[in-house]
């Protein structure tokens with residue numbers, strides 16, 4: 122039996138279209154699953170960018186650190202970035218104890234738990250200050266620090282309880298900010 126070629130072509134086109142549609146849907150579903158189910162990043166920040174270190178240092182996060190970083194992204198970094206509306210650079214996130222010591226970080230630094238990030242905007246001190254006020258207004262943080270007259274901002278989030286401290290650091294001491 123020979124089908125007229127016009128019908129045959131129609132079925133070839135429908136078959137191809139159906140295959141492509143199924144493939145696209147499958148791709149989107151799998152990608153979505155990976156994004157949400159993996160829980161390895163947020164809308165604007167990834168765990169891997171929060172674990173960057175100078176070369177020569179092992180800065181691999183533990184599972185506990187990853188969980189803390191995910192909280193930091195979900196509760197502070199993503200909402201703050203959304204409100205700021207422009208790129209925000211994380212200059213330092215997680216630091217392994219060895220890395221923290223090497224760069225002269227505080228002995229009990231929350232960076233070592235994956236609970237803190239240092240931030241800078243591309244708009245300099247003016248932008249950093251605006252970002253600082255955004256985070257302060259949101260109020261969902263453990264410590265928010267204006268570092269050396271808004272040269273950069275330090276923010277931390279502690280899943281087991283936040284103090285909501287707002288501080289200023291002049292290079293030597295910390296002062297409470299009104």
Ligand SMILES: [Zn+2]
Pocket residue numbers: 213232237238239275276
């Ligand atoms: Zn810091």
